[in-house]
Amino acid sequence: MRKQPAHLRALNVVSILVFAVYFVIISAEVIQLWSVLGAWGVLCSAVAGYILADFLSGFVHFLGDTFGSPTTPIIGPAFVFPFREHHIEPEAITHHDFIETNGHNCLVSIPVMMIMAHVLFKYAVVSATAGFAFATSYFLIFGVLLTNQFHKWAHMKRAPAPIRFLQRTRIILSPAHHKIHHTSPYTRYFCITTGWLNFTLDRLFFFPIAKFTIRRIPFMLKTAEEYTDR
Numbered sequence: 001m002r003k004q005p006a007h008l009r010a011l012n013v014v015s016i017l018v019f020a021v022y023f024v025i026i027s028a029e030v031i032q033l034w035s036v037l038g039a040w041g042v043l044c045s046a047v048a049g050y051i052l053a054d055f056l057s058g059f060v061h062f063l064g065d066t067f068g069s070p071t072t073p074i075i076g077p078a079f080v081f082p083f084r085e086h087h088i089e090p091e092a093i094t095h096h097d098f099i100e101t102n103g104h105n106c107l108v109s110i111p112v113m114m115i116m117a118h119v120l121f122k123y124a125v126v127s128a129t130a131g132f133a134f135a136t137s138y139f140l141i142f143g144v145l146l147t148n149q150f151h152k153w154a155h156m157k158r159a160p161a162p163i164r165f166l167q168r169t170r171i172i173l174s175p176a177h178h179k180i181h182h183t184s185p186y187t188r189y190f191c192i193t194t195g196w197l198n199f200t201l202d203r204l205f206f207f208p209i210a211k212f213t214i215r216r217i218p219f220m221l222k223t224a225e226e227y228t229d230r
């Protein structure tokens with residue numbers, strides 16, 4: 001089994017620690033939004049953030065599967081390679097420990113959390129709209145944090161019983177649903193937080209249209225097929 005390179009491991013550890021500090025700071029601020037939003041406002045922002053996390057998981061996954069190659073400078077080894085490797089050896093993710101599973105997702109959330117912390121400390125959130133935006137961003141970050149863990153559980157032969165209940169009830173990504181993505185040509189059902197958006201995005205041809213559009217951006221990376229066609 002491939003061992004995680006030491007420098008990536010160190011980056012993952014630091015990312016998780018920094019994420020934890022910011023998450024505690026922001027949680028203390030977001031709790032106070034309860035008085036602005038009320039219970040229903042908080043619930044709606046939680047659902048909105050969770051759905052947005054599913055969309056983001058799909059879009060980032062789509063980018064990693066579709067554009068560039070593992071040898072592309074900077075993003076290749078860190079971003080493209082894990083997605084391509086996952087199609088070749090899908091069960092490898094089940095051997096990743098907590099740090100390797102969650103480190104990357106913590107890292108991408110840190111800049112957003114820094115901005116949130118800065119704004120929350122500087123300004124008092126008094127309007128319901130601003131409160132909703134902050135609470136939704138908070139739950140989005142929480143959904144992003146959980147995504148790779150849900151993805152890992154979807155690949156486990158037998159996840160713990162409470163997790164299997166969440167998968168059966170489709171509160172989190174289920175193995176049967178995710179299997180559709182792991183079927184050649186691997187171009188459908190990219191969303192991996194809950195998979196709730198997969199059916200709709202598939203019917204709207206969202207990802208084929210996104211691929212067509214992004215490829216036309218000047219200086220954009222070539223698609224995976226264009227690399228293998230060379």
Ligand SMILES: [Zn+2]
Nearest residue numbers: 061065083186
């Ligand atoms: Zn994929």
Ligand SMILES: [Zn+2]
Nearest residue numbers: 086090151178
């Ligand atoms: Zn997978």
